[in-house]
Amino acid sequence: MRVLVLIPGPLRQTADNQAKVEVDLPEQATLGTLLDHLAARYPLLDRRLRDERDGLRRYVNFYVDGEECRRLSGADTRLTPDTEVQILPSVAGG
């Protein structure tokens, strides 16, 4: 199945300067599966999104069809065909 990933401006240079990336995934894939696929293509992007234990960075949000993944099942959130995953830095810093 194919899902669409929206990359925020600050991270686009780690993803060949693309704002949108399409990823082919196996059926039953999760957000974690998607991030693994992204990591293979863009390792520098991946480590902005996850630490070395594959934990989602606290102040990066992953909206799966409009719902932040932590209100779903986090990295285990199931994706479906044509899911749109929007990555957005949260309001943090100062």
Added chain:
Amino acid sequence: MHLLAIGTRKGLWLATSGDRKSWSFSGPHHPMTEVYAVAIENRRERPRLLVGTTSSHFGPTVVTSDDLGETWQEPDHAPIAFPEDASLERVWQLALTPDPEIVYAGTEPSALFRSEDGGRTYSLVEGLWKHPHRERWEAGFGGQAIHTVLPDPVDPLRLTVAMSTGGVYRTFDGGASWEASNTGIKAYFLPDPYPEFGQCVHKVGRHPAAPERLFLQNHHGVYRSDDAGATWRSIADGLPADFGFPVVSHPHKPDVIYNFPLVADGDRFPPRGECAVYRSSDAGESWEALRNGLPDGFWTAVMRDAMCTDAADPAGVYFGSRSGEVYASTDEGDSWRRIAEHLPDVVCVRVAEV
């Protein structure tokens, strides 16, 4: 030309000067990242800047520049990564060694990493990570971190590190085995005030020409060791307070050190709000206040890596404040000028001739 690197809580500023009086600034480099660790390796064919950055959104990393900050390089895969049940929070220290290819990084959580490619990629020093004391190292207010790394200037197998909290540890076999080395350092906040380890060391300084002599600013207490850290004794007499963060050695005179006293743990200001660097010219036996050109009403502090010296003669001394000012002296601390203001909180400064 001198290059001064100023790490702040919101990025890195670089300043260059031919005469150490007039400085040209650029920055912020790596804006909105906390820059707690900077090193300038000026023995390479092209000087290399090494910078530890931490983005609150996108995490920590180490970047390098071989063109004095015009461009920055970073490996795709994390230059510093824990192999198992931990993740890197921050790089607190990037320490150069006699071999420009060998660089050490001190991190939060408390660990030591070693690079053999000039500071671009690092591997964990497992002997310290697997030390049986590690589970009893605690976090200070700044987090649990190795913030001080002192490679021996002569023997590559010898290395001293310090952490908050945990104290001083030494290796004599290149990092395979480590021993706590805190005899005489007080931990007033523990039931046993003189434990084997657990001290909250803030910084350790050393002059390369006198590697057996170490100077240490503790979380209360200023100490000297004359046996490479095996034992410590107080040198706080003559200081207005024994709290503070940095302790820095003079580049050419092993008996000259600099310190920035704060009143106390619960009162982290210079006495009376008077900005003052203290200098000892006899290895801590006596101290003098250096205030010429420094302000009153200085209700701020100088962090552990926010003071450094250059290698010129007479030596330059530099420090930055949490209030975003940088002061510099070109006469070994006798007089000072403010060379930057209105920066974010300064957390580290490093200078080198490039």
